[in-house]
Every structure is written in C-alpha cells, then in structure tokens.
Amino acid sequence: MSELILKNVCKMYDKKQYAVRDFSLKIEDGEFVIFVGPSGCGKSTTLRMIAGLEEITSGELWIDKQLCNYVEPKDRDLSMVFQNYALYPQMTVYDNMAFALQIRKVPKKEIDKKVQEAASVLGIRHLLKQRPGALSGGQKQRVAIGSAIMREPKAFLMDEPLSNLDAKLRAQMRVELSELHKRLSATMIYVTHDQTEAMTLGTKIVVMKDGFIQQADTPKAVYEHPANLFVAGFIGSPSMNFFEGSIRKTDKGADFVLESGTALEIPEDRAFALLNEYRNKKVILGVRPEHFLSEITAKDPKADYTKRVLNGVITTREMLGAESMFYLEEASAGEFAARLPVETKGRTRDEMTLFVDMDRVHFFDAETEHNIFYRGGQQ
Amino acid sequence: MAAFDHSITMEQGNYDQEEVAKLHSLMNTRALRKKRIRKGVLVGLNIVFALFMLFPLLYSVSVSVMPSEELFTMDMNLLPSNPTFDNYVRAFTQVPLVRFILNSFLVAGCITLGQIITCSLAAFAFSFLEFKGKNVLFMLVMATMMVPGEAVIISNYLTVSSMNLLDTYIVLILPSLTSAMGIFLFRQFYMTFPISLYESARLDGCGNLRFIIKILIPLTKSAIGAMAVYTFINAWNMYMWPLLVTGSEEMRTVQIGISMLNSVDAQSITLMMAGVVAIILPSMVIFIVGQKQLISGMFQGAVKG
Structure with a gap:
C-alpha cells in the first residue's frame, strides 16, 4: 500500500472559478480518509483529481514518492467505486470483477482465484453468474467494491458509494466497509456529504467548504475541537x-x-x-x-x-x-x-x-x- | 371505530349472500361490455386508418398482378379479375433487375457499415473526449447539414470525374461514407450514456478503442440498429447521385432500373408496378428485422435506475 501527498492542489474551471484551492494533505498508508462537506465544496473534484479523471490546475500530487500529475489514470494504480456503481450491464458479475485484470493480461487461473476470494469476502459468490440488472442496490454496490479490491490497488477511492442505498442498508454497508478496511489495511479515500458516515468510518476527516480545507483531523478531534464555526455546525447531528x-x-x-x-x-x-x-x-x-x-x-x-x-x-x-x-x-x-x-x-x-x-x-x-x-x- | 364497524354489518344485513353475488355479476358484465365496446371501436378506427394509409401500397400490389388491358378501362378495377405474374416475369427479363438489386444491396450495405463506423467513432470523440475546439468542430459538422445535397452535387461530380472514378462502385459509396446526421444521432445517444462507466473503464486500464468495442457497442446496439435501418433505406432510395455518376447498365441501382422499365415500354404501368413491388420487399425486410434492434432495454442495471 502507499502514501499520498497532495501539495497546494488547486482546481480552476474556465480560468476564473476555483473549485478546490490550496488543498494540502498527507495521507498515510492504511488511513481511511473522509472528505466531507456540503455539496459543491470540491470534495468530489479533489477525489477525481487524485484518480486522474480531472486535470490538476496547479499543485502537486505525489503517490508513493512519485509525481503523478501527468500520469494516466490507469497507470496510477488506484481503483474507484462510483455512486451509481458503474457496473457493465452486459457482463456477468464475474466478468465485471475480472475485467480490470483481464485487461492487464493476468493469467486466467489467477483471476479466477482472486474473483472467488473477493466474492466470498463480500458474500456475493452466489451472484457471480448473474448480470447487474438482476441485483439489488446493496448487491450492486458489493460487486462494485468487489471489482475495486480485485486489483489490490495503492488506494481505494470512493465517491459517495452508499448514498443510493436506503438507510438500513447504508448502516449495514458502513459496518462492512469498516471491516473491509481493517481486513485489507488499505488506504481509502472516501467522499461523502453525510457526517454520520464521516464520523463512523474515518480515521481522519477532512472537512471542506468552498474549495478550502476547514479542518483535517481525527473524528474525535473534529467533534470535540472544531476549528471554526462551520466545522462546529457541520459535524454533529443535530447540529451545534x-x-x-x-x-x-x-x-x-x-x-x-x-x-x-x-x-x-x-x-x-x-x-x-x-x-x-x-x-x-x-x-x-x-x-x-x-x-x-x-x-x-x-x-x-x-x-x-x-x-x-x-x-x-x-x-x-x-x-x-x-x-x-x-x-x-x-x-x-x-x-x-x-x-x-x-x-x-x-x-x-x-x-x-x-x-x-x-x-x-x-x-x-x-x-x-x-x-x-x-x-x-x-x- | 366501534360505531363504524357496526354500521357496516347493518348495511350488509339488508342483502343476503345470493343477492350480493347477483349484484356482483350484474355490475361485472356491464363493465366488461363497456370495455369490449371501447376496444372494438378503437380497433375498427385503426383498421380504417391503416387501410387509408396503406391504400397506395396495396393498390400497387394489386396493379402489379393485373394484365395491362384490365387497368386501361373506364371501370374502376381495384382488384384484378385475372391475376397474373406475367408482369413480374417480364420485369425481371426485360431489364437485369436482379443485377440492380444486388448492386443496390452492395452499395447500401457498404454505406450503412461505413456510416456506422465513422459516425460512431466521431460521436465518441465529440461526447467522451475532451479536446480544444470540440464545440466549434461539432458546430461545423452540424452546419454541413444545412447545405442541401443538390447544391454540391455538381462540384462533387467534377471531383469524382477528375479522380476517374465514374461508373464504379466506389463512386456510389464513397461520398456517403459518413453523415452529419448520423454523427448527431450517435452523439445525442452517447450523451445519455452514464459517463461513470467510461471513467470506471479508464481506471480499470481500458483504452478508448477497447472501451468502444467491449462496452460502448454492446450497450448501444439499439442506437446502432436504428441508425442502420435509417441509413440503409436512405441509401437504397438514392436516385440523383447514382443517376449522375453511373452510365453502364451493370452499375445501375434499382431506383434507376425501375425508371428504365418505363422508358423501354412507355405505357406499361403494370410492369413498373411489378418492379416497384419487387424492390420494396428488401427494404421492408430490413425494416422488420431491424425493428427488433430498435427496442432498447440494454441499460437495465447499468446504473441505479
């Protein structure tokens, strides 16, 4: 696994509006970092810049002591779970999970072994032959997470992965994600607007507003010692x-x-x-x-x-x-x-x-x- | 609550079970009859309109099996009294109609294939890739739709004749290998394609070409099918361009071949109708086969729906 460093990362749209400004953060190996903030605060943009789906306007992104600003998304060795799952509907669950490894020309036997392993970790072995259309929301999200863990990437990026699930399932998946993080001891970066998810999942919370980091600290510290009025009001329910x-x-x-x-x-x-x-x-x-x-x-x-x-x-x-x-x-x-x-x-x-x-x-x-x-x- | 329950049992008490059942069946048959009448009226209206719309087609089929002396009378002959296939036999022997049909198939097929490939690739670039001047370029492509084909047909003719391509298959196919309309249709369809699938594929290490072949095409079958049917029928019905650039009989397409039937025997409308019916059939078959592809449903489960 790995260490990510973001140094004064900025994102500007149309040469006038900053979406993210001077984002500096060190993400250590095995940390579960949560980007949290109201919509439009730049948290998703930051995640997409790390993934390479958005260009970094200025600043530096270091992954494992390697400057990654101009590295193609596929070469950054990160995997991402999307809010709407992004499963390929014409492929079976098995093929969906195997897709990334097939492209990387991993031997078939090894792929099979890994798919079976990941499927049993997530409890979706019985679904391998089905197509995504036949699955429920929670199952789809599990498959999406499954295809993300297949590659053993340097870090997992998750863009509001639970927001399409109903409240009960969300709570359940939250627990499972937390367990998965412990089991894989992987670096995870997770975007959410839900402060409960942020508090329960993260080892570090990054509270953002209008493109700026407001506070980055452990959930306990953010809750007990908010840096400013915004963080104090945003974290905690009902609010302060x-x-x-x-x-x-x-x-x-x-x-x-x-x-x-x-x-x-x-x-x-x-x-x-x-x-x-x-x-x-x-x-x-x-x-x-x-x-x-x-x-x-x-x-x-x-x-x-x-x-x-x-x-x-x-x-x-x-x-x-x-x-x-x-x-x-x-x-x-x-x-x-x-x-x-x-x-x-x-x-x-x-x-x-x-x-x-x-x-x-x-x-x-x-x-x-x-x-x-x-x-x-x-x- | 208790009072309410009580009143219901009272009401029911006025009828015994049999009476209630009778009432049920009475109301049921009334509702059923109403439903049937409504459906009958709708079907009847539809049939009337369908006959009205299809009349030219049905009449041409009828004329095509009519001996010509039956058509040229003062009577109203909607249906032939002595149906004959003579017209068809003559249509296929008098001019090389089979050759024309094969020519048209080849030309229309190549144009369809070419348009699907070029238009889908161009539309992919216009909807998924980010590059400078993308919107300006797309506007330019769209602007070409505003120029009527007739306006450029002479200059196109001069171009291909200077390339010595006249009277070949290439000249029939080449100018129609791409179309702004097709690019537009595909782009509009790709705009509705969940972008996260593309992003996810990119993170998985999937290149653009592989994405198109393995993910985009299987998921946009319905758009491709619609586009193919539309393009094929358009290409099949081309008239001006083939008339202009082909001279020999072997290169003629069906639409021109049909008009040749008229010039050989100036008055034989029945013969021409036989030819028309013969060449309508392939495009109808294409449409019926293609229609299945038009039904979408491939997107179920791609994203949360």
Whole structure:
C-alpha cells in the first residue's frame, strides 16, 4: 500500500472559478480518509483529481514518492467505486470483477482465484453468474467494491458509494466497509456529504467548504475541537447551537452575556484568556445539544451552577427512544435544541430551565468565525 | 371505530349472500361490455386508418398482378379479375433487375457499415473526449447539414470525374461514407450514456478503442440498429447521385432500373408496378428485422435506475 501527498492542489474551471484551492494533505498508508462537506465544496473534484479523471490546475500530487500529475489514470494504480456503481450491464458479475485484470493480461487461473476470494469476502459468490440488472442496490454496490479490491490497488477511492442505498442498508454497508478496511489495511479515500458516515468510518476527516480545507483531523478531534464555526455546525447531528453575545468581567472571572441579559459563568481556566482579548467584544457561544443538563450534575465543586442557566420555552418535543430532543425558544437567541433524558418532564409551551455544561462549550470569534481556543491540529 | 364497524354489518344485513353475488355479476358484465365496446371501436378506427394509409401500397400490389388491358378501362378495377405474374416475369427479363438489386444491396450495405463506423467513432470523440475546439468542430459538422445535397452535387461530380472514378462502385459509396446526421444521432445517444462507466473503464486500464468495442457497442446496439435501418433505406432510395455518376447498365441501382422499365415500354404501368413491388420487399425486410434492434432495454442495471 502507499502514501499520498497532495501539495497546494488547486482546481480552476474556465480560468476564473476555483473549485478546490490550496488543498494540502498527507495521507498515510492504511488511513481511511473522509472528505466531507456540503455539496459543491470540491470534495468530489479533489477525489477525481487524485484518480486522474480531472486535470490538476496547479499543485502537486505525489503517490508513493512519485509525481503523478501527468500520469494516466490507469497507470496510477488506484481503483474507484462510483455512486451509481458503474457496473457493465452486459457482463456477468464475474466478468465485471475480472475485467480490470483481464485487461492487464493476468493469467486466467489467477483471476479466477482472486474473483472467488473477493466474492466470498463480500458474500456475493452466489451472484457471480448473474448480470447487474438482476441485483439489488446493496448487491450492486458489493460487486462494485468487489471489482475495486480485485486489483489490490495503492488506494481505494470512493465517491459517495452508499448514498443510493436506503438507510438500513447504508448502516449495514458502513459496518462492512469498516471491516473491509481493517481486513485489507488499505488506504481509502472516501467522499461523502453525510457526517454520520464521516464520523463512523474515518480515521481522519477532512472537512471542506468552498474549495478550502476547514479542518483535517481525527473524528474525535473534529467533534470535540472544531476549528471554526462551520466545522462546529457541520459535524454533529443535530447540529451545534450558536448564541451571540459578549464577554463581561465579573468579580470572580468572566460571564458570557446574551443580548437578553442572561449571563453564563465561564469556567476559570478560559475566563482569563477570554477577558484578555475579547472583553466587551462580540463572540459566539457554541453548545452541542447533549451539553445541556436538565438537573445539576455537578463536576466542578467550586462552580456556581445556578449561574450557568438558560431559560427557554419549549416549542417542539421529539421522542427518539432513549432520549428526547427538546426545541426551545430563548428571548434573544432564538431557537435551540437540547438532547435530554427521555424522562425529562416538559410539554410544549412550558417554560424550561436548563444548565449549560460550560466546560464543554466552544467560543468563536464573531468576525473571523475561528474557534478561539483552537490550537491547530495534526495536519 | 366501534360505531363504524357496526354500521357496516347493518348495511350488509339488508342483502343476503345470493343477492350480493347477483349484484356482483350484474355490475361485472356491464363493465366488461363497456370495455369490449371501447376496444372494438378503437380497433375498427385503426383498421380504417391503416387501410387509408396503406391504400397506395396495396393498390400497387394489386396493379402489379393485373394484365395491362384490365387497368386501361373506364371501370374502376381495384382488384384484378385475372391475376397474373406475367408482369413480374417480364420485369425481371426485360431489364437485369436482379443485377440492380444486388448492386443496390452492395452499395447500401457498404454505406450503412461505413456510416456506422465513422459516425460512431466521431460521436465518441465529440461526447467522451475532451479536446480544444470540440464545440466549434461539432458546430461545423452540424452546419454541413444545412447545405442541401443538390447544391454540391455538381462540384462533387467534377471531383469524382477528375479522380476517374465514374461508373464504379466506389463512386456510389464513397461520398456517403459518413453523415452529419448520423454523427448527431450517435452523439445525442452517447450523451445519455452514464459517463461513470467510461471513467470506471479508464481506471480499470481500458483504452478508448477497447472501451468502444467491449462496452460502448454492446450497450448501444439499439442506437446502432436504428441508425442502420435509417441509413440503409436512405441509401437504397438514392436516385440523383447514382443517376449522375453511373452510365453502364451493370452499375445501375434499382431506383434507376425501375425508371428504365418505363422508358423501354412507355405505357406499361403494370410492369413498373411489378418492379416497384419487387424492390420494396428488401427494404421492408430490413425494416422488420431491424425493428427488433430498435427496442432498447440494454441499460437495465447499468446504473441505479
């Protein structure tokens, strides 16, 4: 397997519009890298540039210490799984899987062995003689993955491979892909707009927006330490709540003050830094729905939890089974969501008091939208 | 809910089982009769229109088996009273009609094959490959469709005569080996072809020619079939060009041969009809055979459908 390095890769269409800009990333051997972002962020374009289906406007692509900008797609030794499977309908499943090896003039016996092997790994041995038209979506995707693993390429490229499947099958295939990655210990690059897939599959997530990398890090790091407002809002479902407000000095430290006057006490370790740079300036507070508490579960004995309270009126309540989602309306901040235990009492239009876990909230600069406490990540 | 269920049992209680069954069958026959009448009317209308459309063809078949004295009367003779195959025998003996038919087959066949090869390759380039000036070039090709064939027929004649090609098979075939219309048709069809199949093939290491032969052609059989039928019939019906560039009897194609029947015996319409019917048959056979190819369905399963 192999190592991929992208260095300041840009893609420009029609000499005016950048689709991808200054994309720099090192993909190590055996990593499962996810490109995630809203549609039009350049994630698919980047993948297609790696595959060689799109020309690289500027920048360098190194595969295994070899400059690959001008190498033909077939000589890059990568294989790709497409969103719409891209199976050859007139060939049987067996021929579909064998096609790439037949072109490379691999001996028939060896091809047969490999096809049987890959088919049993993916559980499609009984389908080998069928044509793609007779298969279901999940089976087709398995065949597509099968033909991709046949060649033992340097890396697998996957362009939203699961987005045509229904929710249940998608979850199942997600698990299988993850197992396949472990089994093959292959380098995989995977494009998706689904942040659940990104979080569950990847060993590294690359969040993109408007052609720029926003953050590239492990799923845990991206979730817990988002680099900016966009990443914070994009990763996590339901997404993070944002409150605009300002930092005010108090006797003990500092408060975050909403426009309505509600003050939330900031823990000591961060209060000092915030006071230094952002006193009376606008900041944005980010709170994940799960970081609201319906009752005090005090962790910090010194903290006065009554000063970390947010009030709101319940507008909607959703039962999710193990938990409930509450959508509340705050006087100045507007609607926000809280994920609370299912036993939590409260009906629509009731007033509700929630405690905010201020140790786990994020502060963003209102102008640059950067996370104030983000100290870079591994790149 | 309970009240609702109750009311239904009450309603049913008014009829016993037999009455319900009778009601069923009564309504059923009424619906069936309505359906049948509607279908009968539709079929009848269709037959009337079909007869109307086919009348010239059927009448020419009828005339072709009529003795000529039966045609030239004041009576309305739609059907021959003494059918005879004499006209056919004379048509095939008076002029070398078999030779003409073979000539036409050869010419039309070569043109069809040539057009399919050149047009599909050109269309492949125009739809799958990226190169500079692609759109301008395609516009140019399309622009040639706007020039009527008659406008260039003289200059074409001068060109081939200066090449000493007159009165050969080559001159009949060569100018029609490609067509803008064919390129356009193929390109439109390839535009609907899932591009990811091409990309996937490229990553698999499949070159352009191999892609065309192993994947594109098997999957576009229906387009090729439609194109072949269209081209063959067009080539079979060529008149102006063969008339201009062939002189000897051995090189004549059927369409010109038929007019020769007229000039040999100026008044024999029955003879000409026999010839016409004889040469319509091959194009009809081609159409019937080709029609099967026109039915697509090869795309099932290529991509998510």
